[in-house]
Amino acid sequence: MELKLIKPLVFFDLETTGINIGIDRIVEISMLKIFPNGEKMNKTWLVNPEIEIPAEATAIHGITNEKVVTEPTFKELATSVNNMIADSDLAGFNSNRFDIPILAEEFLRVGIDFDMNDRKAIDVQVIFHKKEQRTLSAGYKFYCNKELENAHSAEADTNATYEILKAQLDRYDDIENTVDALSEYSTHSKRADFAGFILFNDKDQEIFSFGKYKGRTVEDVLKENPGYNAWIQNADFPLYTKKVLQLIKKRLAAPKKELSDAEKLQALQQKFNLR
16 A cells, blocks of 8 residues: 655664664665655665774674775765755654664754654554564565565665555554554654653653653753753763753743733633633
């Protein structure tokens, strides 16, 4: 089943120096852009991470330090990568928990702002795990009846992810073929940051998901202990997490808007269920 798109959807996969979102770097990016009219555009870049690629990482994806030493850095590629995704929603395999957070860190590191406010994210792995509980290679075999050759090659993984999502739509009648529905279905929880250090509670308030303030609202913690934000800003947390906290701090410092008489009346009516 082909995807029903309103705007382009970019499937992407990253190979990296490791799995630490705040520290590790991208060594390969592959993107497959699907347009609403069905046209496709592919692009794959090798990236010089400017740090050593550990042997354990090379053993997984096969990319060595020698292979990328003459390749462009992410800073040199950032504009091209950003242009590729600028008008698009995003999709990947484990992308909500890994690829999107890593990509955001790389953009912020080179001074390009990045957020998901105007785009949706589809995580094919979440759909897969909710339905079948498998790995990418097993999923490719299960849904597409094909063996995934060159697994952990960013390009092979990207194309396999695209094929799996289409096959999932063919297989599951209860999953709506829209980006909004797929994004909602493939999200485990509402996150304020990509790494999941700050979540939203059932009242859409930002809360901490870790540490001594786990479950507490960020606003209450920052009022009670302003130094906690300073500690996070200077600790080894992802840049995007730090950005979210700074935005919440700025929001707290902003002067409160005075309600008009009409707004006050509406609030009272809602409070006492008069409307």
